[in-house]
Amino acid sequence: MNDKTVIKSDWDKEGFSQRFSKAASIQIPMREKMFKTLFLFFNFHFKHEPSVRILDLGCGDGVLISELLNMNPNIKATLVDGSAEMVDLAKKRFDENKSIEIIHARFEDLITTESSLLQYDLVISSLAIHHLTKDDRRKLFVFIYSHLTKGGYFINIDTVLPPEGEIEEFYLLLWEEWIDEVSGITGESDKYHDLIYGHHQSLNHLSRVAPLVEQLTLMEETGFIDIDCIMKYGIFAMYIGRKP
């Protein structure tokens, strides 16, 4: 993995990552509820495990692992992100914690170079995989599968492509409603209008984000079992699968 790798997206623009971290709970509908659901599942499944190895793909500033560590201090985790700025934030957050390894790498590099990563009981990812091409997503799912222990789980929170037309319009309306609701100010979503429509309708987004059914089918083709969509709100979904 190459530390000098440059991620060619908004995430590499200075300040973009920090702005995201601050505004994320307003911008991303149900983000906290989805996180809470992930934590509940973790508690439900890994509560009695004396040690748990977790891989977080697209870790951002490390918010997910930080919360999980509060629930189980025996976690050993590897965090991967393609943005130098996010990696710096994560390194600051975990400071000298020897159980946390933070790697600056793009998924595109992970799937094409020989992996030095270990085996994990849980692989998590939040809002990070959707910019991959279909082919790279397939390879990343295979990568994830190969790095899971027997019985290990993969949980992905990500955007999904809605059916074009009325349903899509409705989902974008839901997104605006969400922003007005959480900000407590009607019309607040105007501030985020460009983000909502710009992001959703950008070629990069529309050409790469896959429908939920396609993502779940890919999980199945990779070999995962017990696949299910745990939560969904408009274009945001959280799904799970287990390695047999």
Ligand SMILES: C[S@@+](CC[C@H](N)C(=O)[O-])C[C@H]1O[C@@H](n2cnc3c(N)ncnc32)[C@H](O)[C@@H]1O
């Ligand atoms: C929307 S943020 C989410 C961060 C964190 N998972 C969260 O939910 O708060 C997406 C993260 O994925 C990372 N990312 C996006 N595409 C990536 C890629 N191809 N390889 C590695 N990291 C990527 C970005 O740098 C960013 O930190």
